[in-house]
Amino acid sequence: MNLRDKLKAIERPKVKATPVDPPPVQQFTDCWHGYEHYPLRDFPGALDVQRETVMLMQGEDMPLCLDPRRILYLDTETTGLMGGAGTVAFEVGLGWLTDEGFHVHQLIMRDYPEEKFLLQTIVDTAANFDVICTFNGKTFDLPLLRNRFIMNRIRTDCLEKPHIDLLHIARRVWKLRLRKCNLTNLEEALLGIPRVNDLPGAMVPERFFNYLKSGDFSQFDDVLEHNAQDIASLCVLLSHMCRMYEHPDQLRFDEDVYSMGVALDRFKHTEEARRCYRLAGGSMHAQGQQRLAVSYRRGGDRAEAAKIWLGMIRRREGGVMPYVELAKYYEHTEKDASAALDMVRQAISVMSEPSLFDDASVQETRNALQYRYERLKRKLGQDEKT
Numbered sequence: 570m571n572l573r574d575k576l577k578a579i580e581r582p583k584v585k586a587t588p589v590d591p592p593p594v595q596q597f598t599d600c601w602h603g604y605e606h607y608p609l610r611d612f613p614g615a616l617d618v619q620r621e622t623v624m625l626m627q628g629e630d631m632p633l634c635l636d637p638r639r640i641l642y643l644d645t646e647t648t649g650l651m652g653g654a655g656t657v658a659f660e661v662g663l664g665w666l667t668d669e670g671f672h673v674h675q676l677i678m679r680d681y682p683e684e685k686f687l688l689q690t691i692v693d694t695a696a697n698f699d700v701i702c703t704f705n706g707k708t709f710d711l712p713l714l715r716n717r718f719i720m721n722r723i724r725t726d727c728l729e730k731p732h733i734d735l736l737h738i739a740r741r742v743w744k745l746r747l748r749k750c751n752l753t754n755l756e757e758a759l760l761g762i763p764r765v766n767d768l769p770g771a772m773v774p775e776r777f778f779n780y781l782k783s784g785d786f787s788q789f790d791d792v793l794e795h796n797a798q799d800i801a802s803l804c805v806l807l808s809h810m811c812r813m814y815e816h817p818d819q820l821r822f823d824e825d826v827y828s829m830g831v832a833l834d835r836f837k838h839t840e841e842a843r844r845c846y847r848l849a850g851g852s853m854h855a856q857g858q859q860r861l862a863v864s865y866r867r868g869g870d871r872a873e874a875a876k877i878w879l880g881m882i883r884r885r886e887g888g889v890m891p892y893v894e895l896a897k898y899y900e901h902t903e904k905d906a907s908a909a910l911d912m913v914r915q916a917i918s919v920m921s922e923p924s925l926f927d928d929a930s931v932q933e934t935r936n937a938l939q940y941r942y943e944r945l946k947r948k949l950g951q952d953e954k955t
Contacts, residue, residue: 597682605673628836641698664800695727741832746824823853855886892916
């Protein structure tokens, strides 16, 4: 017996392997749902929001019968802070008012296959509302959701509603004084509600990816708390803004009432803007008066504008501006070149003291005044000859 035969003789018989069933495929049938309810007393004036006031702030049309109960407050928490095709809203908060209080419905996508259920819930919920209210939703939340709807082959009609974006309203009124108009800063400065131990927005995406690795749902605890406060703050902030627009005389800071006037002017709400310009005092009084005069001049009431410029001169406000404007008024409206020349002389006198720190614009103003002075003198000379 050779070696090959000996090895075959001791070879063990082969045992047929028993087939193993593949692991069960995980079924995704819905996203996670959470619910919060807040008493109505925490939202003073929220049911009193009026269509006309929102249109003053927004400059856009609103439903004819705007019911505060049919405003859907929306905020997203995402897997990235810069948007882009790969960014997903893994958590969405939806809030609305009822006669009993404020309800918050929060949705979480626990894995990517649950995204379509989260988006479908937004579709179903939004069908019951006429207006969407967000904070920076025009730039971030709604474009991101539209992209995700399209990626999941879901129609975007539910997002095509009148939209109140509180960030843009806030910037127009409070940026001059507060500089930063993020939601946290507005809560503290306007509502007197500082946040304690709040999760920084930059850490939100990290919580989602940590959950995917660990399966620990408590990673979302801070995210949900942060989002719920954002949603509730949208409702409180909207009603606060409406009250301020309805009662600008109650604004504590001159910068705010002046900025509100500028915002109203921008949207062609002339009388409301003029009211704010008249109310602007302190350090903003001169600018308010200047804007008020321009408003009357633009509206064709140049005589009223002239009264305001004369008042500014008496109070020594506005530098040479009111003198120049009155020179134009006397020359072109009153056809009084002599009075116009007198205003230019006074303006030159105001600017007569040179400074080492004068910039180019100051010298340009001096040159323009000198040119106007010489032109008016020639004009007066020609009139005297005739």
